[in-house]
Amino acid sequence: MKGLSKFPITRQLQTGFMLALSLLAFQLPAQDKELPPAGGTPKSFKLTDTHNFTLDNGLSVTLIQYGSTPKVTLRLVTDTGNIDDGAKDAVSDLSYQLLTEGTSTRSAKEIAEAAANMGGQVQSSVGINASFLQLDVLSDYVGDAANLLADLAINTKFTDEDRTRAVNNFVRDLTVQKSTPGNQATSAFYGAVFADHPYAKVFADEKVVQALTLQDLQSFVKTNLVAKRSHLFIAGKFDPQQAEAAVKAAFAAMPGGETRQISAPTKANTAELIFIPRPNAPQSTLQLGLAVVDASHEDFVGLRVMNTLLGGSFASRITSNIRENKGYTYSPNSAVNSRVKAATWQQQADVTAEATGPALAEIIKEIKRLQTEAPSEQELTGFKNYISGLYVLQNSARGSIINELWFLKSHGLPLSRLENYVQLVNAMTPAQISALAAKYLTLDKMTLVVVGDESVKAQLSAVPELKAVYKL
Structure with missing residues (x-):
């Protein structure tokens, strides 16, 4: 949803967990209640070593050895999202949805089966400023996962049948979203605070979405899903040499494209x-x-x-x-x-x-x-x-x-x-x-x-x- 499908750079845990943590962590005065014992000294977060490299086409890559579970997450994050929709409301949302529903080499069923055989599934997400394609698989399949992820990003193939279905589903969900008072308040708030900046627009216009063409979606991907605006993160327990070799081979053909700058809102x-x-x-x-x-x-x-x-x-x-x-x-x-x-x-x-x-x-x-x-x-x-x-x-x-x-x-x-x-x-x-x-x-x-x-x-x-x- 334009403006509401947040890119998950979230610092939230499940509600019940946060409630329990807050009750344990605070040492605030309360009448007729005994204060909990003082907590220990807060510990800093320590990141294990990362390995960074850049492909000739401009794709940035970061390998992160993390955890002990034999799982690995591959996420291709791209500096694009609703901010780049322009007059084509929700073109980013629909494009990223269709990326996972078939390529020139695989059908949607074959994509799902390939991911399942690696112990995972394909995910996509669109936010205001950034969007991603992701695979979460067993560690032994890091190379195969890199190949599948590259296929989704490079060998795009949209059909009008898929576009029609995606548009209809999006518009139906949009109607529901617009009906809730919380979303109505959010839309009005950002419209006032950000005025004529792209951040001001929370909801897509149904008529604009329904008018989107295959060419609109293809043009969005060609312009925005490019190496110079993307960063591939691989985190987990895996063979770094195998991962690096697979990434270099799989993503070498990804178009470099061009970077772009976002202007800051100017409204006081x-x-x-x-x-x-x-x-x-x-x-x-x-x-x-x-x-x-x-x-x-x-x-x-x-x-x-x-x-x-x-x-x-x-x-x-x-x-x-x-x-x-x-x-x-x-x-x-x-x-x-x-x-x-x-x-x-x-x-x-x-x-x-x-x-x-x-x-x-x-x-x-x-x-x-x-x-x-x-x-x-x-x-x-x-x-x-x-x-x-x-x-x-x-x-x-x-x-x-x-x-x-x-x-x-x-x-x-x-x-x-x-x-x-x-x-x-x-x-x-x-x-x-x-x-x-x-x-x-x-x-x-x-x-x-x-x-x-x-x-x-x-x-x-x-x-x-x-x-x-x-x-x-």
């Missing part, structure tokens, strides 16, 4: 209130936020620490306030969402209709409190331990380490960031966290989106800060 943050009517809705969906500095900025790590404390974890201040104490909502969350040369801070919550105004008042109160009062050392330490432990645990999987390496590359960050991230997190002080909240979370520059019944509008003007900022 301005206060804007967007109300989307949803008659008789028992809940209001809220999104409050603004653009912040991107991942290449020196403040970015601190912003993520600040966000985790404020609203980005189960034990965060906003969640504790409007979920645990007030009961306005079940699963509020804030996040620093990163894109190439851009990022946003967003607080979202689905609250009961009658609590629309009060919930926003409490969110604003917590933002202002953090801006004016530094957290205690004990509170901040709990969150730093949580972030540190989660970071190391997440990077214990092959796919996760590939995610991290691509994240560094796409944002122009050094490899050392992977191993010193925990130190950077734990170097943050209470005063720095408060200063970052004051510097970046300025209410008079935030976009507020409310999806709900018209009756809740009156509650917004009852919140003094909202009345002043949005001229209610």
Whole structure:
């Protein structure tokens, strides 16, 4: 889905696991409860040696010996995605879907059988800035997997029958996506924050998708799925000499193509209130936020620490306030969402209709409190331990380490960031966290989106800060 099919550079684990981890990691004050024993010193993440080389056509390759399980992940990541759709909405989504459904040498069935015989399956994914083709197979088949992956990327063969089926499925799913209040709020939020930049468009236009031709899909692949914009990562337990030889032979014929640059959004943050009517809705969906500095900025790590404390974890201040104490909502969350040369801070919550105004008042109160009062050392330490432990645990999987390496590359960050991230997190002080909240979370520059019944509008003007900022 254009703008919603996120490239999985995600730092999330399963909800139940995160909940359990957060409950164990935090050492926050609680009345009439005994505090858990102090946690150990956070440990840094250590990456095993990597081997990097580049093919003559410009394809970058990284071999990562990782783990002890006899499995290997091959992921061909390309610097392309919805950002390159232009006027051809979702052409990236449909192109990558069809890449796995047949080549000039194999049928869809033969592709699936070849992958299954290696103990794995083929996957594809399209995101805003990056997309990939992937195979996860038994280690003994690393060479065969490289050949299959190269076949998918190089020997593309689209049919009109496949295009028609893919378009119909996409449009059906798109209709469902557009109907949910959370996605409606997200679409409105990014449209306001990013204005005329490609990042502003979340949903594809059904009529544009239906008009896509085979030539459109073929042209997208020819222009964008090229060696100079791609990076092949191979992670796991495997024979590196065998892998390197197989890659050089299989991908030598991949077209080199040309690199391209992405422009940064230029719209300045301005206060804007967007109300989307949803008659008789028992809940209001809220999104409050603004653009912040991107991942290449020196403040970015601190912003993520600040966000985790404020609203980005189960034990965060906003969640504790409007979920645990007030009961306005079940699963509020804030996040620093990163894109190439851009990022946003967003607080979202689905609250009961009658609590629309009060919930926003409490969110604003917590933002202002953090801006004016530094957290205690004990509170901040709990969150730093949580972030540190989660970071190391997440990077214990092959796919996760590939995610991290691509994240560094796409944002122009050094490899050392992977191993010193925990130190950077734990170097943050209470005063720095408060200063970052004051510097970046300025209410008079935030976009507020409310999806709900018209009756809740009156509650917004009852919140003094909202009345002043949005001229209610």
